[in-house]
Amino acid sequence: METLKKYHQDINITPELMQRIQELVSHYPEGKQKSALLPVLHELQDAHDNWLSVELQNKAAEILNITPIEVYEVVTFYTMFNQKPVGKYMLEFCVTSCCAINKAEDVMDYTCEKLGVKPGQVTADGLFSVVGVQCLGACGYAPMLQLGDFYHEHLTKEKVDQLINDCKEDKITLHDK
Numbered sequence: 001m002e003t004l005k006k007y008h009q010d011i012n013i014t015p016e017l018m019q020r021i022q023e024l025v026s027h028y029p030e031g032k033q034k035s036a037l038l039p040v041l042h043e044l045q046d047a048h049d050n051w052l053s054v055e056l057q058n059k060a061a062e063i064l065n066i067t068p069i070e071v072y073e074v075v076t077f078y079t080m081f082n083q084k085p086v087g088k089y090m091l092e093f094c095v096t097s098c099c100a101i102n103k104a105e106d107v108m109d110y111t112c113e114k115l116g117v118k119p120g121q122v123t124a125d126g127l128f129s130v131v132g133v134q135c136l137g138a139c140g141y142a143p144m145l146q147l148g149d150f151y152h153e154h155l156t157k158e159k160v161d162q163l164i165n166d167c168k169e170d171k172i173t174l175h176d177k
């Protein structure tokens, strides 16, 4: 099993970030700050290149006054949290039932080959990573992938080519806020 401690991350909890976290925690009753864990982890991840090192997870525990293991349990359960560095453009291919039947793995393999990476790896320029994830709830549009906050559906190799070109030319918006 891969040790994640080897991945170093500069942690930067700015006053603005801490204010957003405190605002999130304020939505929950006194003593129930653990309930804010998911949105807090999203805030921390968004502010740290889309991944959460062990140190940053420990920081989340410290901020919420809970034990580190309570954070690790959540981070290791959800694929939306990344435990090691990812590319600026993380292509998350759904590889579950409907997408699998519609040849998602062929398109994903093609993408990996084109980018010269295996699933879970980052390209040398830090731009791309490719991962397989479970159903993203867009089964009627299979095969599909998620990139940032957006879905790309009815994928073909040609669509992947276009998407990669658009990323390289900085034409892709990752977030809807």
Ligand code: FES
Residues within 6 Å of the ligand: 094, 095, 096, 097, 098, 099, 100, 134, 135, 136, 137, 138, 139, 140, 142, 144
């Ligand atoms: S099976 Fe791929 S989105 Fe549901």
